[in-house]
Amino acid sequence: MDLRVTSRRGRRGRALARLAITAAMIPAVAPALAQAQEAHRGGTMQLMAVASGGTLDPQINYTAQFWQLYSATYDGLVAFKKADGPESNTVVPDLAADMPTVSADGKTYTFTLRKGVKFSNGDDVTPEDVVASLQRIFKVSSPTSGSFYNGIVGADDCLSSPADCTLEGGVIADADANTVTINLVEPDPEFLFKLSVPHASILPKGTAAKDMGNTPIPGTGAYMFTSYDANNSLTMERNPHFVEWSADAQPEGYADKIEYKFGGTEESAVNAVMNGQADWSFDPLPADRLAELSTNATDQLHVHAQSAWWYAPMNVNIPPFNDVRVRQALNYAVDRNALVSVFGGPALAQPVCQILPPDFPGHEDSCIYTQDPGDTWSAPDMDKARALVAESGTKGEKVNVVTEDNAASRGVGTYLQSVLTDLGYDATVQTVSGDIQFTYIQNTNNNVQISVTQWYMDYPAASNFLNVLFGCGSFHPGSDSSINIAGFCDEEIDARMKSAMTLGATDPEAANAEWAKIDYAVMEKAPAVPLFTPRRLDLVSERVGNFEYSSLFNWLIAKSWVQ
Amino acid sequence: MLTNFLSRLLRMVIVMFGISVITFLIFFATPGSDPAARIAGRNAAPETIAAVRHDFGLDRPLYVQYALMMDRLFITRDLTSFANRGQKIVPTIVSAAPATLSLVAGAAILWMALGAMTGIIAAAFRNRLPDKILMGASMMAVAMPVFWVGEMINLVTQSRLHDTWAFSWVPPLGYVPFTSDPAGWFLALVFPWICLALLYIGLYGRMLRTGIIETYQEDYIRTARSKGLSARRVLLKHATRTAIIPIVIMFGMDFGVLVGGAAVLTEVVFGINGVGRLTYQALKALDLPMIMATVLYASFFVVVANAIVDVLCVMIDPRMRRK
Numbered sequence: 001m002d003l004r005v006t007s008r009r010g011r012r013g014r015a016l017a018r019l020a021i022t023a024a025m026i027p028a029v030a031p032a033l034a035q036a037q038e039a040h041r042g043g044t045m046q047l048m049a050v051a052s053g054g055t056l057d058p059q060i061n062y063t064a065q066f067w068q069l070y071s072a073t074y075d076g077l078v079a080f081k082k083a084d085g086p087e088s089n090t091v092v093p094d095l096a097a098d099m100p101t102v103s104a105d106g107k108t109y110t111f112t113l114r115k116g117v118k119f120s121n122g123d124d125v126t127p128e129d130v131v132a133s134l135q136r137i138f139k140v141s142s143p144t145s146g147s148f149y150n151g152i153v154g155a156d157d158c159l160s161s162p163a164d165c166t167l168e169g170g171v172i173a174d175a176d177a178n179t180v181t182i183n184l185v186e187p188d189p190e191f192l193f194k195l196s197v198p199h200a201s202i203l204p205k206g207t208a209a210k211d212m213g214n215t216p217i218p219g220t221g222a223y224m225f226t227s228y229d230a231n232n233s234l235t236m237e238r239n240p241h242f243v244e245w246s247a248d249a250q251p252e253g254y255a256d257k258i259e260y261k262f263g264g265t266e267e268s269a270v271n272a273v274m275n276g277q278a279d280w281s282f283d284p285l286p287a288d289r290l291a292e293l294s295t296n297a298t299d300q301l302h303v304h305a306q307s308a309w310w311y312a313p314m315n316v317n318i319p320p321f322n323d324v325r326v327r328q329a330l331n332y333a334v335d336r337n338a339l340v341s342v343f344g345g346p347a348l349a350q351p352v353c354q355i356l357p358p359d360f361p362g363h364e365d366s367c368i369y370t371q372d373p374g375d376t377w378s379a380p381d382m383d384k385a386r387a388l389v390a391e392s393g394t395k396g397e398k399v400n401v402v403t404e405d406n407a408a409s410r411g412v413g414t415y416l417q418s419v420l421t422d423l424g425y426d427a428t429v430q431t432v433s434g435d436i437q438f439t440y441i442q443n444t445n446n447n448v449q450i451s452v453t454q455w456y457m458d459y460p461a462a463s464n465f466l467n468v469l470f471g472c473g474s475f476h477p478g479s480d481s482s483i484n485i486a487g488f489c490d491e492e493i494d495a496r497m498k499s500a501m502t503l504g505a506t507d508p509e510a511a512n513a514e515w516a517k518i519d520y521a522v523m524e525k526a527p528a529v530p531l532f533t534p535r536r537l538d539l540v541s542e543r544v545g546n547f548e549y550s551s552l553f554n555w556l557i558a559k560s561w562v563q
Numbered sequence: 564m565l566t567n568f569l570s571r572l573l574r575m576v577i578v579m580f581g582i583s584v585i586t587f588l589i590f591f592a593t594p595g596s597d598p599a600a601r602i603a604g605r606n607a608a609p610e611t612i613a614a615v616r617h618d619f620g621l622d623r624p625l626y627v628q629y630a631l632m633m634d635r636l637f638i639t640r641d642l643t644s645f646a647n648r649g650q651k652i653v654p655t656i657v658s659a660a661p662a663t664l665s666l667v668a669g670a671a672i673l674w675m676a677l678g679a680m681t682g683i684i685a686a687a688f689r690n691r692l693p694d695k696i697l698m699g700a701s702m703m704a705v706a707m708p709v710f711w712v713g714e715m716i717n718l719v720t721q722s723r724l725h726d727t728w729a730f731s732w733v734p735p736l737g738y739v740p741f742t743s744d745p746a747g748w749f750l751a752l753v754f755p756w757i758c759l760a761l762l763y764i765g766l767y768g769r770m771l772r773t774g775i776i777e778t779y780q781e782d783y784i785r786t787a788r789s790k791g792l793s794a795r796r797v798l799l800k801h802a803t804r805t806a807i808i809p810i811v812i813m814f815g816m817d818f819g820v821l822v823g824g825a826a827v828l829t830e831v832v833f834g835i836n837g838v839g840r841l842t843y844q845a846l847k848a849l850d851l852p853m854i855m856a857t858v859l860y861a862s863f864f865v866v867v868a869n870a871i872v873d874v875l876c877v878m879i880d881p882r883m884r885r886k
Contacts, residue, residue, distance in 0.1 A: 051844060054647040062604040141615050146608020159610040213649015230650045231659055231836050261737065264834030267714070268736050271721040277735040432595070435646065435848040438605065440595035468606060480600030481607045 040545065040561035045255040047557070048269045049282035052230040052262045057212045058201040058219070059136055062143045064456065064554065065282050067198050069260075071550070072253060072558040073221040073236065074201035077111050077130065077180070078192050079249045080459075080552050082559065086359065088550035089460040091192045094249035095125055095202055095220065099192075106187030106505045111180045118241035119204050120224035127173030130180045132205035138165040139209035144458075147468075148194040153183040163209070189504035189511070193459035197552075222253040222558050234260040253558035254546075270539065273300075279541040279562060280555070287344045287407070293539060294347070302538045303347060304549045307357050307457040309465075310343070312401075312416060312529040313441070313485035314450045320394035320425070321449060327526035329388035330450075331369035333419050335380045339531050342411040349532040353377045355465055355519050357533050361508075362462030362515030368523055385423060395424040402441055402451040404434040412452045412531060439480040444487060451485065454534070460551065461504075462515035467497045470522050488527035493518060575866045582862050583855060587629050590851045597621075598645040598851065619645070636856060646850035656838060656856055662738040663837030665748065666829065667821040669756040674763035675814065681764060682771025682810075683803055689776060697768065704765030713758045713832030720754060736834035755833040759826055763817065767810055774806030781805075808880055815872030816865070823861025 053065035058074045061067070071082065079094035081087055093099050096111040103109075117125045138145050138158035146159055153170035172181045184191065194200065203217050216225035222244070223236040236258040244252040261278070269281035270289050274297065285293065293301060314321035314330070321327050336351030343349040353370060356363040365375040372378060389395055399420050403413030413429045420427035432440055441451040457464050468474055472489035476482040496518055504511035523530075538555055540547060543563065548556045590596055599616040600607065607615075616622050620631055635642035636652065644650040681701055685694045720730040732750065739747040778784060779802055787797050827839030838857060845853035877883045 052647070055649040057649065060604070060648060141603065141607075141611045141618070143604020143607045143611065146611045147606055150608065159608065159614075162614050211649040213643065213647075213651070215649075229658065230647050231655055231841060263831075263836040263840065264736050265831060268717060268721065268832075268834055271717065271725075272735055275721065275725055275735070433847050433849070435601070436595050439597075439600045442600075443595070446595065474606070476609055479609060479612070480595075480597055481603060481605075481609070481612055483606040 040254050040563060042254075042256050043561070043563040044257040044259055045280075045544075045557065045560075045562050046278045046541075047258065047260040047280050047282065048264070048272060048278045049260065049262050050264060050266060050269070052228075052234065054230065055211055055213050056216055056225060056228050056234075057140065058198040058217070059133075059140055059142045059203070060211050061198070068282075068553045068555065068557065069225075069234075069236065070198040070201065071221075071553040071556065072223045072250075073225060073239075074198055074203070074219040075221060075250055076195050076197070076200045076202060077113075078196050080196050080550065081248045082251050082548075082550065082553075082556050083248065084548040084550070084556075086551070088552065089361075091196050092246065092248045094196075094246065095130075106189075107184045109182045109184070109191065111182070113178050113180065114245055115178065116243070117220055117245060119218040119220055120239040120241055121204065121218040122241055123204055123218075125202060125220060126205075127175055127178060127180045129205045130202055131167070131171050131173045132207070133202045134171045134182075134200070135165045135167055136203065136207065136209055137199060138162050138167075140211055142199050144194075144197075144199050148197070148199065148458075151184045151186060151188050151191070153185055155185075187502070187505040189501065189508065190459065190461045190463065193461060197459060221250055223258065230262070232262060234262075236260075251556075251559055254561035255558075258557060273539050273541050276541050276543070279544050280538065284408075285537055285539055290344060290347070290537075297539065300540050300542060300544075302540070302547050302549065302555075304536045304538075304554075305350070305357075305359065306534050306536050307360055307460065307551050308454060308534055309352060309355065309357055310339075310349075310412065310452070310454050310531040310534060311355075312412075312450055312452050312531060313469075314526075314528060315444075315448060315485075315487055316525075316527050317444070317487045318447060318449060320392070320397045320399065323392045323394060324525060325388040325392040326394055327529075328369065329385040329392070329423060330416075330419065331523075331526050331529050332381045332388070333385035333423055334369075334416070334529055334531070335419075336377050336532060337379075339412060339415060342415055343408055343532060343534065348535050348537060350535065351377045352530045352533045354523055354530055355469070355528075356462055356515070357457075357465075360457070360462065360465070361460055362466075362512040362519065364513075364516035364519075366516075366520055366523075368520070369526075382422070389423050397425055399425045399427045399449055401427065401429045402437065402448050403429060403431050404437045404452070405431050406434055409434070409437075409452050416450070416452070416529075442482045442485055443480045444477045444482065448485075452531075453485065457552070462512060462519075463497065463501055463504075466515060466518055466522060467501065470527060471497055486527035488522075488525065490522075490525060493521050493525075496521070571866075571870055575863070578866060579859055579862050583633070583859055584629070586855055586858050587625075587632070587851075590849070590854065591625060593849065596849050596851075598849070601848075602645055602648055632852065632855065636852070636859075642852045642856070644845075644850050644853050646845070646848035646853070652852050652856045655853075656841065656860055659836060659838050659841050661740065662835050663822060663824070663826060663830065663839060665738070665741065665752060666755055666759060666835055666837060667818065667826055669752055670759040670763070670821075670826075671814070671818055673756050674760040674767060677760070677764045678767030678810075679771060679803075679807070681768030682775065682806075683798065685768065685772040686775035686802075687798060689772075694772075698772070701765035701768045704761040705769070707761065708828075709758060709762060710828040710832055712761060713755075713829060716754050716758055717832065738835040738837070755829055755835060758833070759821075759829045767813070770813070771803075771806055771810055774809060775802045778802040778806045804879060808876055811875055811879065812872055815868045815875075819865035819868030820861070822868070823864040824857055825861075 053063040055061050058070045075094045077096040078091050081090045081092045097114045100109040100111045137149055139162050154167040158165035170183050207217055214228045222242050224239040226237045227235045266283045266286045272278040314327050340349045353367040367377045370377045371381050401413045401416050403409040417427040417429045440446055441448045470488050472494045474484040475487055475489050500511050500514040544560050546560045548559045550556050599612050599621050603612045603615040640653045642652045681697050685697045688694045720733045724730050734751045739751045741748040787801050824839040824842040827843045830837045830839045842857040
């Protein structure tokens with residue numbers, strides 16, 4: 001199978017962009033180009049998914065499926081750039097006219113709002129809307145209220161009593177100056193990232209302080225939701241009050257209408273796209289269709305690296321993985337190439353043996369657990385692994401691998417079982433429904449020894465992997481929400497992570513170098529087996545043009561055309 | 564009549580109460596079923612989970628939670644899902660019901676008509692070629708798993724031969740509401756009907772055949788024959804009428820169960836978002852409110868379908884009237 005299924009269409013898109021720059025310099029050409037762009041405007045885009053993503057409330061929903069839609073329907077004060085490739089990791093001003101002025105101590109951010117921006121209900125965006133929206137994050141108990149926005153002054157009171165949240169002294173509006181000032185308790189180099197995700201969307205101040213469920217909330221984006229039935233379909237239409245103010249933050253869309261249908265199977269979605277009945281499907285393509293698609297539909301396939309990892313966290317607090325030698329042994333023994341095949345081949349995954357994904361801030365190639373330790377993984381080292389297991393004296397112990405009920409996760413689990421058996425353990429696989437497994441493996445009461453799971457970035461910062469997944473602060477024994485699944489808490493490493501975060505506020509480069517070292521230090525303790533970096537494979541219909549991919553929002557739907 | 568109706572109603576309420584209590588208890592006995600963290604979202608802070616737990620009443624005693632859930636399901640009807648926060652349960656099921664009803668009703672007409680025909684023809688030609696062909700075919704129909712048949716139909720009609728004259732008329736998978744486009748509704752359901760009906764055609768055909776052949780041994784058939792009635796009249800008016808009673812009883816059960824959500828495989832394969840798919844998704848996500856509502860919905864239909872069948876049997880079988 002062709003591994004680099006670069007699309008001709010993608011190249012054409014970039015060529016067009018280059019053309020656009022040239023065109024801007026030659027006024028005579030500009031109308032012709034505008035006409036070409038105009039010709040693509042219109043039509044209805046048809047999207048599909050097996051199931052919907054749950055509530056439509058952008059301050060509550062935490063799914064990649066709907067974040068993709070929010071990128072075209074809602075705006076924050078700042079936003080991730082709507083651009084193809086690594087550029088999509090940069091933060092640009094959105095509802096704020098410029099990047100905020102930050103005080104010397106890094107604790108005060110002042111944003112001046114853009115003038116003339118309206119919600120889809122026709123109301124102007126005012127500083128009061130910003131204050132109300134930031135309060136609403138706490139009032140609706142947004143999933144990230146306690147992890148992203150707890151650094152705002154007054155957030156503690158909001159967390160303990162959400163209904164009376166005021167963020168007094170934390171968020172201050174000045175209607176005359178048209179500014180909003182946010183005060184933090186401590187400097188936070190990641191604060192602008194946190195303001196760029198959909199949970200910090202600016203909504204009209206009158207929005208009820210409860211989960212709005214299936215009822216669309218007016219937004220400021222190029223599109224607005226016009227109907228949503230979680231069991232059937234969702235429709236987005238052009239926001240009549242939208243005027244493009246920044247193509248980087250919120251570009252005008254091509255299609256007039258976007259229809260999203262829920263139901264069916266992954267298999268039928270592929271047929272629908274190939275028949276031109278749909279333009280794209282959210283779910284992963286069925287592995288048995290890949291060979292056929294990569295020869296028949298090369299132009300319609302788009303492959304992109306993801307800022308994510310598949311990993312097997314090992315519970316460092318119960319046997320046998322409370323012995324670091326056992327954890328290292330498994331890391332030495334796992335054949336990453338075999339796992340890549342299990343996941344569907346090199347087009348869909350890349351072997352990995354460290355925590356931060358390739359091209360991620362703070363990533364520096366390094367691999368401790370391989371035949372010849374160095375930059376990259378080459379082959380498993382079974383001799384070393386067996387020696388370590390023998391040394392630990394844990395041979396013969398029972399080990400249970402907990403996986404999700406989908407084919408990929410089960411395949412990985414079965415593979416891990418075979419490796420563990422090879423190492424002399426009495427290994428079994430337990431499969432739990434995908435919707436439940438993620439919370440099940442987090443709770444220490446379930447005594448999960450090792451499990452198979454994934455983590456996708458929330459925003460491009462090393463701490464989002466290292467501190468979130470292996471920091472002492474994310475370990476809550478007995479709770480279903482204890483994202484440090486391995487239960488790994490190393491005082492020294494934790495202190496280094498805290499200082500790296502502080503360093504990031506003043507010197508991001510030095511901080512990233514330190515994060516690379518922390519990645520190495522955590523891997524030495526081996527609280528998890530890094531398995532592979534997944535790639536996203538998108539299949540679009542023949543008529544879809546200008547496919548652009550953002551690392552946070554996946555395919556930028558608004559920037560593609562259907563005619 | 565009225566007492567009969569009331570006693571049935573009472574029995575139904577008791578059955579449904581029992582089912583709801585069992586469903587409720589099984590849910591809370593399932594490991595990892597605590598919905599608070601799932602509702603709160605990944606990596607939620609402990610404060611957030613506590614707030615969600617309180618909001619959803621999950622910090623109250625089980626019997627209070629049960630009473631609240633029943634109140635919100637039947638009285639205020641604003642019960643919301645644990646998995647899709649904010650999704651109201653009752654309207655969701657109400658809007659999913661027509662799809663399932665269309666699917667099952669159409670398939671039922673098909674399988675009753677074709678099943679009866681198969682059984683009668685096979686019995687009439689007992690042990691001869693038509694009988695053997697029909698029984699072989701119905702054995703196959705019973706043996707083929709419905710999801711496989713569905714996928715094969717889709718493979719042919721949506722993929723391999725989709726662009727040929729034979730199947731270019733097949734609309735994309737999914738349900739088209741009857742009220743918005745009756746023709747589209749019909750076309751979209753043709754293959755799902757066939758797929759769902761196949762198993763039952765085979766099953767009912769075989770059962771009816773056996774029933775008729777057994778009935779042929781009865782005294783009253785001999786009497787009818789000796790009266791000089793034609794073979795066709797004996798077969799249709801006398802033998803079939805008696806032999807069809809067990810089929811009608813079975814039909815009631817099957818229909819009720821399918822309308823209640825057992826047509827899930829057909830629904831999923833053909834992208835029809837009916838009650839079965841709702842139940843399946845709710846089970847996968849351990850979404851208690853949705854599980855509870857769909858289970859009660861299903862049991863309601865089984866009870867109602869049984870009541871209707873009892874009435875039908877009295878109409879078909881004169882012997883029952885005398886009792």
